[in-house]
Amino acid sequence: MPASDAAAQSVTVRRWRDLKHSKKLIKELDSIFFEASNTKSFASDEARAAFRERWFGRYLEHYPEWAYIALAADGSVAGYLVGALDEASGFEDFASAAQAFPAHLHVNLAPRFRSRGIGADLIEAFVADARRAGTKGVHVVTSADARNVRFYDRVGFKPRAATTVNGSDLVFLGRTI
Numbered sequence: 001m002p003a004s005d006a007a008a009q010s011v012t013v014r015r016w017r018d019l020k021h022s023k024k025l026i027k028e029l030d031s032i033f034f035e036a037s038n039t040k041s042f043a044s045d046e047a048r049a050a051f052r053e054r055w056f057g058r059y060l061e062h063y064p065e066w067a068y069i070a071l072a073a074d075g076s077v078a079g080y081l082v083g084a085l086d087e088a089s090g091f092e093d094f095a096s097a098a099q100a101f102p103a104h105l106h107v108n109l110a111p112r113f114r115s116r117g118i119g120a121d122l123i124e125a126f127v128a129d130a131r132r133a134g135t136k137g138v139h140v141v142t143s144a145d146a147r148n149v150r151f152y153d154r155v156g157f158k159p160r161a162a163t164t165v166n167g168s169d170l171v172f173l174g175r176t177i
């Protein structure tokens with residue numbers, strides 16, 4: 001679809017558990033996940049599958065109530081948010097920072113749907129539900145020099161901790177709920 005058509009479409013945030021989980025839907029989500037990921041090549045199919053499981057698949061499986069899909073009017077997937085309320089996000093250096101911001105999330109959009117506020121809509125859907133569930137804070141971990149740090153700042157996530165893992169500078173961004 002040309003970018004201009006994508007920009008003209010209205011996009012709605014839906015709960016994962018309210019959608020039919022068709023092969024087409026999973027395929028579109030996988031393609032958004034891998035496109036947005038910094039890791040582009042894998043030693044084997046098993047390594048690729050393990051990577052998908054760690055950062056995406058296990059959330060859909062274990063925390064389906066905390067997954068949201070941004071759907072375009074024509075039924076194509078604009079993006080997704082997956083998260084968990086009190087499971088560690090997998091960064092040992094941030095265990096202490098996570099005490100005040102126990103929930104965490106991962107959000108990604110297809111390129112043609114970026115920079116039109118859909119990411120913020122996904123975040124606010126998650127935060128509203130997390131607030132109702134009594135969560136005190138939510139965090140994301142990203143690269144300190146990533147462009148998305150500006151996005152997170154605008155939706156209320158501020159730097160609370162930093163570390164370096166395998167030569168990459170990472171930042172822990174937390175939002176009080």
Ligand SMILES: CC(C)(COP(=O)(O)OP(=O)(O)OC[C@H]1O[C@@H](n2cnc3c(N)ncnc32)[C@H](O)[C@@H]1OP(=O)(O)O)[C@@H](O)C(=O)NCCC(=O)NCCS
Binds near residue numbers: 107109148149
């Ligand atoms: C980050 C993201 C979810 C934000 O959603 P969005 O709907 O595009 O955000 P908004 O329209 O509210 O704001 C635009 C901001 O998004 C971020 N953004 C846009 N395109 C981006 C890209 N290709 N890579 C990283 N961040 C991007 C920027 O911070 C941008 O602000 P800027 O123009 O001042 O740099 C979305 O852009 C995206 O999926 N980006 C690529 C993958 C990513 O970085 N995911 C987060 C991993 S921690």
